[in-house]
Amino acid sequence: MTFQSIKRQIVRWNDDEEGLEAVQTVMIVAIAAVILVAVMTLGQEVFSWLREKWNELRGKSIS
């Protein structure tokens, strides 16, 4: 990628002030957002449950 093409991309990006989004993009990002929310909420619970069970499995050191 040459300097000229990078410059052209930046200028095009700067000139683009459009605020519209394609419907399919909105749907895909919304699905991704739901998955992210699920991972962030359920993921924490799953992680703490696994850690608890791991600690139970390990038991206490008797040495």
Place this chain on the structure above:
Amino acid sequence: MRELSDYLPSLSVSAAVAVVVLTIATATDLRSQKIYNVLTYPAILLGLSLAGLVSLGLTTSGIRLTESLLGVVACGGVMLIPYSHSGGGAGDVKLAMAIGSLVGFDSTIQAFCIGYIVAALFLVVRFIILRGVGGLRHFHDGFASFWEAVGAPSSRVGRPIALSGFFACGMAANLLNWSLW
């Protein structure tokens, strides 16, 4: 009876500026389908300046400069993915960078997640209203059929939408301490 102030956290200056920026962006986006650089670039600079004041210890209300910089870079980076893949407007990317500089990465991502989910629900409702009961057959035919119907930009259901208003809804929910995670 609870007052509105019980629900609203003490609003920092940068969060108040974010609300103003989103309100103006919603107005211009709905009116002319544009989010102007005159709004977003100064908002990014203002966000960084306010965060700089917090980092210098001149004020305690708001986020620190590192959080603000992370907000600009990370929010811009996340929003660049749909922009580069779908060829949508760059106005939304710059708006995300501006809000990221004002309230930080986590709050902005939460607000935009809420915005996208509400927008998707709106699109499904609009689809059902525009296609009527007959349109529901697309759901019966499966997701692929529905996908094809909403993906036609020439049709009324496939027309691109202005998202700033939905992002403003997400920001409002965030300011009311409605956290997603």
